[in-house]
């Protein structure tokens with residue numbers, strides 16, 4: 001393996017991972033510097049690699065793509081000087097291990113295409129569920145792909161469009177695409193943002209001085225001092241120039257199905273989603289969980305960091321004291337880029353350590369955001385028992401994850417998901433804990449603001465990884481043998 005190519009998932013943390021974060025700015029001096037800061041704030045959405053494309057009237061388009069963290073690459077003055085101009089977009093990526101192999105530099109976005117009316121670059125968050133079929137068709141018609149990424153289909157579809165200008169070519173291309181997409185794109189003069197008709201992935205609009213920006217999350221607006229203007233609507237395209245923001249609706253309207261897992265885990269707790277603080281939603285999930293699954297215990301401890309707000313809510317509702325029973329090493333990062341077998345075997349202990357003095361002799365409630373394969377949950381339970389806990393109770397801030405995501409989240413195959421093959425009681429026995437309870441889907445809907453819980457006749461969110469009800473049929477996966485719930 002090349003030293004330049006990082007191994008995918010050097011440490012298996014047994015979480016679902018968002019695959020991308022996107023950011024774009026127009027109308028500011030040295031836009032690429034703002035994009036680098038925005039991507040730094042979105043680093044939780046992808047840590048394997050990042051890229052920036054900028055445009056300058058004299059120097060045209062420039063790009064840089066690098067493996068690793070934004071802070072380790074896009075802070076170098078010598079690199080940032082190569083990305084001049086008032087318009088730039090960027091992307092951070094998480095590799096899709098298992099399905100397509102480790103990240104190659106050619107898979108790192110933004111992707112760029114030169115068209116007869118000028119160049120354009122795009123950065124995509126989500127997943128195109130008919131990408132295999134599109135790629136086959138495009139290759140048969142002469143397209144030459146440079147990467148293994150589904151997102152590259154958009155550039156080739158744009159190249160084949162007969163429309164007069166780039167925004168119209170994008171509309172044309174995206175009408176052929178199925179699945180989830182939030183896209184930021186740029187031409188020589190325009191910043192463009194689009195969300196798919198279901199609005200599965202987030203995208204927000206911000207204002208900075210005389211300029212504008214687009215971001216996966218509001219936390220990235222805060223870092224550059226931009227003001228949050230609004231979310232891009234599902235099915236909306238915005239075309240931003242020096243003259244302002246033009247909004248068009250290129251797609252047939254559909255009921256929105258925003259990813260409910262963004263509220264549970266993917267988005268940063270200091271972001272705002274659907275007008276609500278993500279932190280507050282997560283705290284409310286903990287409140288619902290304490291109501292649905294009470295247990296007599298001495299301490300409520302989060303599995304850091306993602307379980308923290310839900311643990312606070314659980315503690316507040318139950319009256320059981322909150323404590324930092326597990327401490328996370330904040331400097332773990334990619335320290336061991338090619339870890340030895342000995343280091344790998346230390347596994348979760350490299351990242352998490354138990355606060356022994358606090359835990360000894362206590363009945364402990366551990367609050368985590370999800371259980372995927374159960375490997376980490378089991379190791380954490382062992383660490384807590386080794387530290388002398390009297391009882392271990394898991395409370396999980398999402399319903400059992402029993403189905404894979406095909407909309408831009410890296411998920412193991414269905415057979416590897418613990419909840420796909422075991423009931424809640426079987427999972428409790430498998431993890432060898434005193435009790436295990438997940439929040440119900442109704443409880444989760446209440447926590448995100450649906451008073452009556454989930455209304456199956458009118459779902460407001462995508463919850464397919466819990467319910468198996470996919471709002472867009474994953475046609476490529478069905479072709480590969482994936483069986484939908486109704487077909488089982």
Ligand code: SF4
Pocket residue numbers: 200259260261262404405406407408409462463464465466
């Ligand atoms: S399947 Fe799950 S993770 Fe994927 S978009 Fe739907 S709710 Fe989000």
